[in-house]
Amino acid sequence: MPPTPTVSPTTPAEVSQALSLHGYLPDDGLATAVFLTLALKRPLLLEGEAGVGKTEVAKVLSRWTGGELIRLQCYEGINAAQAVYDWDYSRQLLHLRAAEASGEARGVGTGALEEQLYNERFLLKRALLQAIDHRGEIPPVLLIDEIDRADDEFEAYLLEMLSDYQITIPELGKFTTTRPPIVVLTSNRTRDVHDALKRRCLYHWVEHPDFEREVKIVRMRVPNVIEPLARQVAAAVEVMRGLNMYKPPGVAETIDWAQALAALGVTELDEATVESTLGTVLKYREDQERARQQGIAGMVKQAFERSTQQP
């Protein structure tokens, strides 16, 4: 599919369709949130359990719009030098030594020397600056992943940047853009994201997909899994989610599992296969034990019954 220069859907349904075409099946709520993100040019804040496909939203937006995906993975202690820009000090030092060696340094004043050093060619552009300073026609998609891991100070900086899409570098001046990036922030809720930041954003809590949608997702992401198996896998995962697990399997796990089964050449779930592939869906020993206590055979039976029900 050739990238369209700019996407401007007129209804949430159009968004839903376009995302599906590019490999992501959103529910109505997410489609509306994405639609509004594009229409109102606001950042989109996605929260939800791990593995429900938050990060994937940014990726599919990038595929759809054709905009470059710029990803900023947050972590504790992340600062401007890692997220916005830094100077290439080693090269600056080399330049300085060279200037000195050639006698040039003595000829020019300190001011001129500084000007040479703080030039864009010694500037290392990190994710946020890249997103503002893109030169392309199509606005990039900026993914700020796991914002809850960053510190408050960084959030405050982000807030400033997201409100006017402008970055100031003291030595160089302002960077700004007429085509602001599409911004997607994700959070796992290990702490509350600051209210001020939330206020700027559209917010969507990403849920586990319902059964029929999950089947479609599996079929789409793992094309070599046949329909009945996809239904059984989705049904079994649904059963597991009801078992009060420490980490209920997300869509990511469902896809992993389906891939594992496909790789093993399985065409139908049975107790032995589930037992041997349990580690791809349930990542805690306690959760696996809980599943075993409940009885894997029973679970498979339940999944079979569920999988044959029509929507």
Add this chain to the structure above:
Amino acid sequence: MSNVVGVSPAERMAVTFARVLRGAGLLVPIGNVLMFVEALGRVGIDQRDHVYWAARSTLVHRPEDVGIFDRAFGVFWEHARMRPIDDDPDTIKVTLATDEDDDDDDADGSGQANDDPTLTLRFSPTEVLRNKDFGAYDDAELILAQQMMSRLKFAGPPRRSFRFRPAQTGSRPDLRATLRSAISAGGEPIRRFWQEPGERMRRLVLLLDVSGSMEPYARAMLRFVHAAVAGRQRVEAFSLGTRLTRVTRELNSRDPDLALRQASQRVQDWSGGTRLGECLRAFNDEWGVRGLARGAIVVILSDGWDRGDPAVLGEQMQRLQRITYDLIWVNPLKVSPGYAPLARGMAAALPYVDHFVEGHSLAAMEELANVISGVSARRS
């Protein structure tokens, strides 16, 4: 408002609904109402689904508010459908029923606790306020205690940060500073600068048992919790009872009276029964294991009376201990002569506790503050 010319139906709808939401207790800043108006301009105001999702993505910012939002929206939409939206929004009155905690009867919890012989021994006869048992405080003494507690300092051992700070010597050169000085030296980096990893405070997480058996202590301890929350960054506070309630925001106010009032209102299960195991499980699932308690110092203030299955409590304590830096259990009953952790819950939890301390008096709380500040090397 209905007479104002130029107010579009979308604006009217947005303002009215925002008012309904505020009435239901949600925080709805005006900026988000404007965003909602804009959103309505894109999706229209005729289809329920469109309006619902537009409202939700612009006005709701926490999953726990979705329940209230849904009910408010249901009532609002029904109302808007019955009466055209351009009526005076001031006349709309919505009452929302809150969730009743009907799955528990509180008499039972305290009754069980009072049957125990150790509980009668908890009174400490010393007249000095510092050593006076919280259970025997009167109101004036509580206020005095509050002042004393607000002077407690919590530090705790720092951990390594990803952020670097300047240092005298070190293994990592600070090129930025070196370059800066080289420019003024005509290009020769004569002075070298160094940097080293910075340090950060560890998060402190306080879990306060507010069940019936803790009644004499919980209100005093809440003041301790407030002192900790208001005096330090990176503190989180929760109450445990029949359910888990996060009270960090409520306790954030510097004004102790306001903070305590807010927290008391937020906590709906004061003096009810206790389901420690399940509350801890909720804490682990929703907050702790996700990251809130990772590498943190976690303090549980509880007498260990648990109406639930002790096996659940043990399991959750084990889970919690695996991710925390230090796990401290404060039990106000520990001081009682001849105290043994008879409470089944306490017995189940004890193997996973790093520090087991008293919590019946101000002196004990000072001691606790010292324990928190001086948490030494990580358990082996």
